[in-house]
Amino acid sequence: MKIAMIGSGAAGSVFAAYLRRGGADITLVDPYKEHMDKIAADGLTFVINAGEGETYQLTGFKTAYDAENIGTMDIVIFMTKTPQLDSALKTAAPCIGENTVLVSLMNGLGNEDKLAKVVPAGRILYGNGVLGTELDGPGKCISSPSADGLQMNFGALERGPLTEAAGAELERLFIAGGCPCKFWDDVAPHFWQKIITNCTFNPLCAILRLKSKDIMKDMNGAGLAIGVVTECCAVATARGCTMEVPAFMAELRRTASGGSIEDYYPSMAQDVLMYKRQTEIDTLNGAIVKYGKQYGIATPYNDFITKAIKAIQKNYDKQYQG
DSSP, X not given: OEEEEEOOSHHHHHHHHHHHHTTOEEEXXXXXXXXXXXXXXXXXXEEESTTTSEXXXXXXXXXXXXXXXXXXXXXXXXXXXXXXXXXXXXXXXXXXXXXXXXXXXXXXXXXXXXXXXXXXXXXXXXXXXXXXXXXXXTTEEEEEOOSSSOSEEEEESSOOHHHHHHHHHHHHHHHHTTOOEEEESOOHHHHHHHHHHHHHHHHHHHHHTOOHHHHHHSHHHHHHHHXXXXXXXXXXXXXXXXXXXXXXXXXXXXXXXXXXXXXXXOHHHIIIIIIOOOOSGXXXXXXXXXXXXXXXXXXXXXXHHHHHHHHHHHOGGGSOOO
């Protein structure tokens, strides 16, 4: 199957690297010219667990700055930032045929609903990864897998022949490329696990300027995490996916203290602290606030965090430089 990765920054490049290691026929699409040119010329340098892991030089990628002339694809994976998804769907139109399956492996809630405005539900897969990703300059990406277990979970918005075939192929390619994953009959519990983890660590690491392990070791930081998790679990349960706070907190503590991810700044912290760019807060904590209002669930922790991140990202040029 021919696969396009629309949005080939940190996460897109890492996911594409695993797929290419597994043998995928894959085209990377991204306007970051230096990155695309470096991969086209020399391949993609792929690091798994920086400092103590392995480095691979992967070749055989096709690259493009846009999807205008890459041809019709069997699978199109969207890995842009969530605020860019609507425009990405429009610009990806030339590579989407009548049997193309669209895939969102992006952070955040509601991305699959946007895909459903373009193609039928029987041509949509959605899910997410639990591994850390970084782009270390043009042509080089770093994967920071969690300590053990599955690194990628996804499923169909509506099961059918096209999603079955595409899901099975992506599962095969990811596993062959060294990324343990699962194409689930019901991906919702695994999807919400990652969503709530992101709602907790992504903004708190950005606001507190701490890594996840340090947040959970601090009484006040852990208290903030518990508040966020409690609200998120209530919203997930109201939407039909039961999540228990004690069990989730036990898993969150394990995640924060095991494997390479404990020393990793998540994507929102990178956006705020390193790159000074817009974040995905509206599809994470902001979405929890929105759903909370819909179901009559109070979400003061998520509301404050959403407003804090929005204030930060709106005023980068006014902040203390030191």
